[in-house]
Amino acid sequence: MSTPLRVMLIDDEPIVGKRLGPVLEKMGCQTETFVEPAVALNRLAEQEFDVVVTDIRMEEVDGIGVLERVKALSPRTKVIMITGYATLEVAHEALAKGAFDFIAKPFEPRDMRQAVAKAAEALGLQMPEAAALMVEEILLTEESGLPE
Amino acid sequence: MTSIPQNQPPAVGAGGQAERTRLAERAEGIRRALVERPRFSLRLQMYLGFLAAFILSAGVAVALVYNFHDMENKIRFLEIVNDYVMEVEQARRFEKNFLLYGSNLSDALDSVFQAEQILTRNAGELAAVMGPGWSQVMLPKLRGYQALLERLGRLQGAAGAQGGPARQDLQARVRKEGQEMVSAALALLSKEKASLSTTTRRSRQILIYSLALLLVVLVLNAYLLGIRMLGSINRFGEYANRIAAGDYTPITPSRRYRDEFTDLALAINAMIQELENREAVLIQSHKMRAVGTLTSGVAHELNNPLNNITLTAHVLQEDYAGLSDAERQEMIADVVQEAGRAKKIISNLLDFARETGSQLEPLDLPHLLQETIDLAANQIKLLGIKIQLQSSDNLPRVHGDSQQLRQVFLNLILNAIDASAKGGKIQVIVVPADEPNYVAVKVIDFGSGIPAHILPSLFDPFFTTKGRGKGTGLGLSVSQGIVAKHGGRIMVSSQAGQGATFTVVLPVTTIPAELGEGRHPEPANRAKA
Ligand SMILES: Nc1ncnc2c1ncn2[C@@H]1O[C@H](COP(=O)(O)OP(=O)(O)OP(=O)(O)O)[C@@H](O)[C@H]1O
Ligand SMILES: [Mg+2]
Numbered sequence: 001m002s003t004p005l006r007v008m009l010i011d012d013e014p015i016v017g018k019r020l021g022p023v024l025e026k027m028g029c030q031t032e033t034f035v036e037p038a039v040a041l042n043r044l045a046e047q048e049f050d051v052v053v054t055d056i057r058m059e060e061v062d063g064i065g066v067l068e069r070v071k072a073l074s075p076r077t078k079v080i081m082i083t084g085y086a087t088l089e090v091a092h093e094a095l096a097k098g099a100f101d102f103i104a105k106p107f108e109p110r111d112m113r114q115a116v117a118k119a120a121e122a123l124g125l126q127m128p129e130a131a132a133l134m135v136e137e138i139l140l141t142e143e144s145g146l147p148e
Numbered sequence: 149m150t151s152i153p154q155n156q157p158p159a160v161g162a163g164g165q166a167e168r169t170r171l172a173e174r175a176e177g178i179r180r181a182l183v184e185r186p187r188f189s190l191r192l193q194m195y196l197g198f199l200a201a202f203i204l205s206a207g208v209a210v211a212l213v214y215n216f217h218d219m220e221n222k223i224r225f226l227e228i229v230n231d232y233v234m235e236v237e238q239a240r241r242f243e244k245n246f247l248l249y250g251s252n253l254s255d256a257l258d259s260v261f262q263a264e265q266i267l268t269r270n271a272g273e274l275a276a277v278m279g280p281g282w283s284q285v286m287l288p289k290l291r292g293y294q295a296l297l298e299r300l301g302r303l304q305g306a307a308g309a310q311g312g313p314a315r316q317d318l319q320a321r322v323r324k325e326g327q328e329m330v331s332a333a334l335a336l337l338s339k340e341k342a343s344l345s346t347t348t349r350r351s352r353q354i355l356i357y358s359l360a361l362l363l364v365v366l367v368l369n370a371y372l373l374g375i376r377m378l379g380s381i382n383r384f385g386e387y388a389n390r391i392a393a394g395d396y397t398p399i400t401p402s403r404r405y406r407d408e409f410t411d412l413a414l415a416i417n418a419m420i421q422e423l424e425n426r427e428a429v430l431i432q433s434h435k436m437r438a439v440g441t442l443t444s445g446v447a448h449e450l451n452n453p454l455n456n457i458t459l460t461a462h463v464l465q466e467d468y469a470g471l472s473d474a475e476r477q478e479m480i481a482d483v484v485q486e487a488g489r490a491k492k493i494i495s496n497l498l499d500f501a502r503e504t505g506s507q508l509e510p511l512d513l514p515h516l517l518q519e520t521i522d523l524a525a526n527q528i529k530l531l532g533i534k535i536q537l538q539s540s541d542n543l544p545r546v547h548g549d550s551q552q553l554r555q556v557f558l559n560l561i562l563n564a565i566d567a568s569a570k571g572g573k574i575q576v577i578v579v580p581a582d583e584p585n586y587v588a589v590k591v592i593d594f595g596s597g598i599p600a601h602i603l604p605s606l607f608d609p610f611f612t613t614k615g616r617g618k619g620t621g622l623g624l625s626v627s628q629g630i631v632a633k634h635g636g637r638i639m640v641s642s643q644a645g646q647g648a649t650f651t652v653v654l655p656v657t658t659i660p661a662e663l664g665e666g667r668h669p670e671p672a673n674r675a676k677a
Contacts, residue, residue, distance in 0.1 A: 015459065109466065
């Protein structure tokens with residue numbers, strides 16, 4: 001068994017971390033969630049993460065600040081930005097600064113799983129649990145057959 | 149829901165219905181008060197003035213015509229008397245000849261006859277001047293003289309020579325009578341001459357005095373007309389200034405009668421009402437624009453609870469079986485709470501967007517400002533700007549339309565946000581103003597500032613430095629209109645690059661009793677336009 005994917009999740013909305021933490025854990029990631037970006041940045045100095053998921057718009061330090069810091073500390077870390085309406089310009093800026101992907105609010109757990117799996121793939125790490133989960137998910141949606 | 153009639157401003161909803169009815173009733177009351185006064189038009193005053201001048205002139209003309217007629221009579225009389233005197237003097241000359249040489253008696257009698265003829269021929273004219281008793285004065289003397297002459301003639305014929313006491317006596321009587329007759333006629337002549345010159349003098353005096361009187365009448369007329377017209381024109385000038393300053397209170401009667409200026413007042417009142425309607429539409433449409441600006445912040449902010457609900461609901465769906473009851477309960481509680489949060493985010497804005505009738509009420513300015521800041525909070529958060537509210541304790545009371553003033557402060561805050569750089573700071577301060585009886589609200593930013601050369605046009609409608617589609621340039625103009633209606637002012641001080649301070653001063657309420665009747669607060673010293 002390979003080392004688990006280390007994921008850091010930063011969003012000043014506590015519910016995001018509360019719900020996504022377990023979701024990512026289930027995927028087989030080792031997840032740490034933060035509400036305050038400043039605390040998260042301190043943690044980054046001590047520990048390298050494979051993937052950092054951060055909200056773009058936050059008080060104190062915003063997503064761009066986090067991105068810059070992460071890239072400075074560890075260039076190989078993939079950063080996924082959570083964007084909202086009206087922050088598209090910032091999203092472009094983030095892309096130029098080396099962000100890996102975006103997830104637009106509001107999103108579902110599935111979107112997060114896909115984005116993290118893609119990042120893991122890009123890092124050359126396997127995620128058996130993630131793959132299994134995704135197959136299961138596809139089956140689940142087909143079974144329920146809910147029309148859009 | 150009933151449809152809104154076409155001719156009404158579309159932005160005006162049902163909220164202002166009662167308010168509008170009340171305003172319409174008030175306008176009708178004022179109209180009636182203006183119209184239901186006795187009419188005394190300027191035109192009438194002009195006619196009366198000219199009529200007075202005309203009557204005076206006509207009176208003068210009549211007096212002069214009468215006087216001339218009098219003079220004519222007198223001149224005619226003088227001529228007659230003159231002729232008469234000449235004949236009588238002629239008679240006396242013949243009489244003298246007769247007495248000296250015994251000749252010419254028939255000539256003398258002839259002259260007397262002529263004189264008598266003159267009198268009888270002109271009996272009418274003489275009577276006109278001397279009255280009906282004239283013949284008692286002149287004719288008897290003439291006849292007496294004639295009789296004496298005739299007696300003298302007969303005496304001559306009988307005696308043939310001169311002398312004789314009877315003749316002497318008769319001669320003396322003839323001389324005396326003749327003299328008296330002449331002197332009486334001469335006296336009459338000079339008396340009538342004097343009377344003629346009096347009449348002439350009177351004509352002159354009538355002319356001079358009536359000219360002076362006419363001048364007085366004309367000057368008085370011009371003065372009264374002038375006072376009335378200039379007074380009204382000045383009054384309407386003041387109205388125009390007042391309206392330009394945004395005070396839309398209708399013109400009320402200020403005199404006891406109505407005239408052409410009343411028609412003007414009615415037209416201006418109609419115009420004021422139309423202006424007020426338009427301003428209401430403008431205020432409302434600019435408000436909707438501000439609401440539009442705020443929606444980007446709201447939409448962004450709304451994403452957070454929506455995201456929380458989406459995530460929670462999905463996790464609940466995916467893991468339902470594997471979750472404990474407590475966990476499910478917690479998740480459901482989160483959903484409920486986040487739904488409530490979403491509702492609050494939009495209800496603030498919807499409350500503000502909804503049209504309410506204009507209503508004057510006591511205001512808690514710090515509270516009102518906090519509400520306004522909350523309204524813009526999402527926008528402020530989105531741009532990472534810090535906003536700070538400071539208020540001094542025991543502020544004096546202010547009355548106003550909270551909805552409209554919220555719009556004013558929102559406009560100022562949105563301008564400050566636009567001017568501020570990302571992460572900038574905005575201060576909102578409420579303090580008693582420097583001038584007594586006013587409260588000041590200051591919105592201070594530390595942004596781009598305003599260059600001196602555009603300061604004078606800042607409050608002009610449609611003046612904007614923001615790009616097409618970004619600013620209408622109506623924010624400050626609308627705000628100024630609202631503040632002026634509250635009896636206040638907006639002032640600005642700024643230096644390019646140093647930020648800007650917008651100060652709204654509002655009058656402190658001094659007479660709260662007046663406010664119930666829909667009048668705007670009348671501050672102790674209202675700002676003059
Ligand atoms: N706080 C400020 N700092 C710098 N400039 C300002 C400030 N407030 C107003 N201005 C200037 O005044 C102009 C007019 O403001 P106003 O609010 O009337 O219109 P606007 O903001 O351009 O348009 P709108 O209010 O419809 O969005 C602005 O375009 C801006 O140039
Ligand atoms: Mg503006």
